[in-house]
Amino acid sequence: MTYSSEARDSYQRELSRMHEGGLFKEERYIHSPQGVEVDVEFPSGSPPKPVINFCANNYLGLSSHPDVVEAARKGLDERGYGMSSVRFICGTQDIHRELENKLTKFLETEDTILFPSCMDANAGFFEAVLTKDDVMIADRLVHASLIDGMRLCSAQRDSYKHSDMKHLESKLEQYKDARFRMVITDGVFSMDGDIAKLDEICELADKYDAMVMVDDSHATGFMGKHGKGTHEHCGVLGRIDAITTTLGKALGGASGGCVSGRKELVEMCRQRARPYLFSNTMPPVIVSAANAVIDLISRTTERRDKLEANTKYFRENMTAAGFDIREGVHPIVPIMLYNAKLAQDMARDLFDEGIYVIGFFFPVVPKGQARIRVQLSAAHEKEHLDKAIAAFTKIGRKYDILGKGKKEIIDMYGL
Amino acid sequence: MAMKDVIVDYVKDEYLEEGDETEIDENTPLISGGIVDSFSMVSLKMFLERKYKISIPDEKATTEAFDTVASIMKLVKEYAPDAE
Numbered sequence: 001m002t003y004s005s006e007a008r009d010s011y012q013r014e015l016s017r018m019h020e021g022g023l024f025k026e027e028r029y030i031h032s033p034q035g036v037e038v039d040v041e042f043p044s045g046s047p048p049k050p051v052i053n054f055c056a057n058n059y060l061g062l063s064s065h066p067d068v069v070e071a072a073r074k075g076l077d078e079r080g081y082g083m084s085s086v087r088f089i090c091g092t093q094d095i096h097r098e099l100e101n102k103l104t105k106f107l108e109t110e111d112t113i114l115f116p117s118c119m120d121a122n123a124g125f126f127e128a129v130l131t132k133d134d135v136m137i138a139d140r141l142v143h144a145s146l147i148d149g150m151r152l153c154s155a156q157r158d159s160y161k162h163s164d165m166k167h168l169e170s171k172l173e174q175y176k177d178a179r180f181r182m183v184i185t186d187g188v189f190s191m192d193g194d195i196a197k198l199d200e201i202c203e204l205a206d207k208y209d210a211m212v213m214v215d216d217s218h219a220t221g222f223m224g225k226h227g228k229g230t231h232e233h234c235g236v237l238g239r240i241d242a243i244t245t246t247l248g249k250a251l252g253g254a255s256g257g258c259v260s261g262r263k264e265l266v267e268m269c270r271q272r273a274r275p276y277l278f279s280n281t282m283p284p285v286i287v288s289a290a291n292a293v294i295d296l297i298s299r300t301t302e303r304r305d306k307l308e309a310n311t312k313y314f315r316e317n318m319t320a321a322g323f324d325i326r327e328g329v330h331p332i333v334p335i336m337l338y339n340a341k342l343a344q345d346m347a348r349d350l351f352d353e354g355i356y357v358i359g360f361f362f363p364v365v366p367k368g369q370a371r372i373r374v375q376l377s378a379a380h381e382k383e384h385l386d387k388a389i390a391a392f393t394k395i396g397r398k399y400d401i402l403g404k405g406k407k408e409i410i411d412m413y414g415l
Numbered sequence: 416m417a418m419k420d421v422i423v424d425y426v427k428d429e430y431l432e433e434g435d436e437t438e439i440d441e442n443t444p445l446i447s448g449g450i451v452d453s454f455s456m457v458s459l460k461m462f463l464e465r466k467y468k469i470s471i472p473d474e475k476a477t478t479e480a481f482d483t484v485a486s487i488m489k490l491v492k493e494y495a496p497d498a499e
Contacts, residue, residue, distance in 0.1 A: 140455060147454055159455045161432060171458075367449055 022340070023363070033064040034253065036379045040356060051356040052384050054374045057249035059222050059331055060303045061379025067296060068252050068289050075288020087281050088270075095287045102294040103260055107220070107228055107245075108237045111266040114281050115273075118217050118246035118257030119145040124273030125213070125244060126153035126182075129265050133179035137171045137210075139163065139196065141189050146215055150184070162189075165200050172208035181210035187230030187243075188218035191365050191373065193332030195223075198234035211241040217257075218332065221250030222304040222378075227297055241265065247286070252293045256282035307331055307378040314376055314385050321393045322402030324409065331376035335392070336369070338406060339413035343370040346395055353391035368415040418491065418498055422484045425462055426451065441485040446478045453478050463487070469494035 018024040029041040031048040034056060039048035062068050075095065085091035100112040115121040122145040126136060134155040138146060141162045150157050156178065160168040168183065175181055183205055185196045198214065205212045216229040220243075224232025231240045242261035248254060259269050269276060282290070297303065311331045318325055318333065326334040337343045343359030350357050350372075361370035374388070396402045401409055416424075423439050430451050431437055437450065445451040451459065460476050463469070471494060480490045491498060 138454075140452070150454075156457075157454070158458050158461075161430075362449075 022344075022361075034058060035064045036061065036377060036381075036384055038356065040351075042351065049351075049354075051351065051354045052380075052387060054355060054357045054376070054388060056253070056375060056377065057218070058253055058377045058379065059250035059307055059375070060297065061377045062251070062293055062296070062303075063253040065252075068292055071292030072254075072285045072289035075285045079284035079288065081285065082283060083280050086279065087276060091280055093284060093287070095284060095291060096281060099287050099291050099294070100258070102291060102298075103258055106294055106298055107231075107243060107260045109240075109243065109260040109262075111263040112258050112260040113266050113269045113273075113276065114287075115257045115259065115275055116279050116281060117248065117255055118215065118244055119148075120275035120279065121244040121257040121259050121273075122146050122149040122215060123152060124149070124275040125242065125259050125269060126150055126155065127274070128269045128272035129242075130155035130180065130182065132156070134182065135175040135178040135180075136182050136184055137168065137175065138184040139186065139189075141191075142184060142186050143190065143215055143217070146184060146186070155182075163194070163197055165197060165204065168201070169204055169208075172204060172210055176208060181205075181208060182213055182241075183210050184213045185215075186218070187214045187216035188223065188330055188332070190218050190332065191360065192326050192334055193218075193328050193330035194326070195219075195230060195233065195328070195330065198230055198236050198240070202236045202239045212239070213242040213244070213261075214240050215244045217244070217246040217249055218330070220245040221293075221297055222307050222331070226301055227304040247282070247290050247293075251297075252286075252289050254286045254289065256286055256290065303378040307376060310376045310378065310380050310385060313382070314374070314389070317385070317389045318392065321389060321396065322404070323392065323396060324401075324405055326371075333374040333376065335372040335374060336406065336409075337371055337401070337413075338368055338410050338415060340370040342399065342401075342409075342413045343372055346399060347372055349395045349398065350391055353395065355388050355391045368410075418488055419484060421466065422463075422487055425459065426484070429458060429462070430455065439484070441488075442483050444482055445484075446482045451481070456481050459487075463491055467491055467495040467498050 031039040031041060036053055037050060038053045039050050041048045079093055079095060083091040096114060100114055103112040126149045130153055132154040136150050136155050136157045138159050139162055140159045158171055160171050172181060183201055188195055201212055219229040221227050223230050226232060231237050242259055242265050244259050247256035259266060315333055324336045340361035343361055347357050347359040357372050357374055359372050419441060426439055446453060460471055464471060480486055
């Protein structure tokens with residue numbers, strides 16, 4: 001027994017500091033399948049309350065879609081529950097390869113390798129393909145999992161100001177003597193819903209002989225006319241050298257991720273990426289469902305079209321109601337409130353009105369940029385959106401922020 | 416140009432967005448104040464190494480040592496005693 005009272009006290013103090021700083025994260029228990037209408041126990045111990053969900057990454061509304069659930073059941077019946085092995089010993093089934101091939105075709109890349117999650121794909125990718133003679137140049141707002149992955153890699157690393165192409169170019173120039181340069185970005189940045197300038201990034205990459213790597217987790221399945229992702233949206237299909245993405249958001253939302261791109265890069269991951277080598281991959285039940293998801297979204301763009309229409313409707317009506325929202329076209333809609341307490345108070349009041357949204361504040365977003373992040377889904381019907389807009393308007397009126405911009409809100413509530 | 420001004424100018428140019436008027440002096444907390452994140456700190460380290468023709472060992476390039484312009488100057492002077 002070496003868990004000393006000193007260790008216990010130290011952890012307890014640290015946890016207390018998180019509580020006091022308002023940084024302590026608490027889970028809310030959902031007593032129903034994931035979807036647009038969920039029963040949420042909050043605060044803990046309360047009877048579950050039916051609310052409309054506006055904070056899931058369930059962009060295409062496939063988390064509990066009957067066809068997806070049925071495909072999962074079929075996978076369980078036909079391929080069993082677990083693999084009890086990593087991929088390269090005896091942990092690969094025909095359906096794993098089928099899914100990799102389907103993703104390759106859908107994303108219009110050369111090859112694909114599955115990972116247990118996109119976090120794992122990002123953790124394993126850089127170390128597998130880059131060495132100390134190379135340099136990674138990342139947008140400053142990339143997802144934490146990319147930063148962790150870069151930290152695990154011996155290549156030199158640097159960053160450029162968010163979406164600042166002039167700054168990126170100066171970095172590419174600075175490292176022109178490195179063996180390989182790799183530009184690293186999110187396709188869609190998850191806090192603001194803004195989109196990387198992949199067309200300009202590809203131009204610069206061509207000019208300075210650099211590879212481009214994109215984490216497209218908040219785009220695969222719905223961005224672009226056929227939902228292929230940010231590379232389709234920006235008109236650079238076939239020009240991204242490596243895409244990492246998740247099956248834990250739009251594509252059914254269970255778990256799993258992949259690296260999809262140049263076949264040599266994918267093969268290097270198969271030989272060297274540690275989360276692939278030393279962990280079981282996605283289980284058959286999820287792979288089977290994911291195959292059905294790719295079939296579904298390859299067959300019709302109906303769901304991404306509906307999501308696009310929902311996004312337009314919600315953004316237009318919230319703007320008309322007088323909210324200060326970050327402009328854009330993505331189903332992540334940041335309702336800017338600037339003040340952390342205001343964001344928390346409004347999110348709580350909205351929950352009481354049956355609208356499930358979350359307030360985000362420092363350190364998740366920069367200081368003074370607190371907001372409520374609304375996420376839309378293809379499964380939202382017009383009546384869901386109208387209820388949310390009405391509830392937001394009621395609560396916005398209560399806090400007297402309608403029609404007010406950044407300066408006025410800060411004047412009233414502070415930063 | 417004095418070392419202090421060289422570093423302040425670099426930090427403003429490299430880390431502040433255009434139009435950001437945040438004032439930076441010798442004692443402004445850079446990393447704990449959210450101006451420079453620990454990941455992006457590497458470009459500051461490389462800039463100092465190029466500018467003063469020194470090599471700062473990774474174990475010395477801590478977030479504490481890089482937290483203010485004053486502490487950065489102290490670190491640089493360890494390796495470049497004649498730098499002003």
